Amino acid sequence: MRGQVLGVDRETGDGQISGDDGRRYVFRPRDWSDSIGPAVGALIDFEADGTAARRIYRLPGTVAMPVVAQPQLGGRNKYVAALLAFLFGVLGVHRFYLGRTGSGIVMLVLSLTVIGLVVTGLWALIDTIRYLVMPEEEFADRYGRRPR
Known part of the structure; x- marks a missing residue:
């Protein structure tokens, strides 16, 4: 199925995809199959597994900035x-x-x-x-x- 990445949590790497079927699917970083990783707005191809997206691949020609998980610096120095x-x-x-x-x-x-x-x-x-x-x-x- 084809779709588009709607959002990605910067801390965990979890995200949501809007599928061409009008449904939304969730994914985890381990579901991503290319080296670039998830990016908001990226056009992708994936396998739907219930409400989860598996084996996610970016479609060629997609130009979206990848979301890099940033460590959350705590209050302790x-x-x-x-x-x-x-x-x-x-x-x-x-x-x-x-x-x-x-x-x-x-x-x-x-x-x-x-x-x-x-x-x-x-x-x-x-x-x-x-x-x-x-x-x-x-x-x-x-x-x-x-x-x-």
């Missing part, structure tokens, strides 16, 4: 997390900041002993370095999008 890990890491403050309450409590309890202070100190130093070298998109995926 990797530099603030690194600073907290460096300054107060033995107490697990950076873990609480990032919503990792369980590991924050473990670090806090471990810091009550001398050996635990050494362990949490190394842990915090590794976290500091990891946050600083981690790409913004990966940090946002791990710590910014969804509460944990």
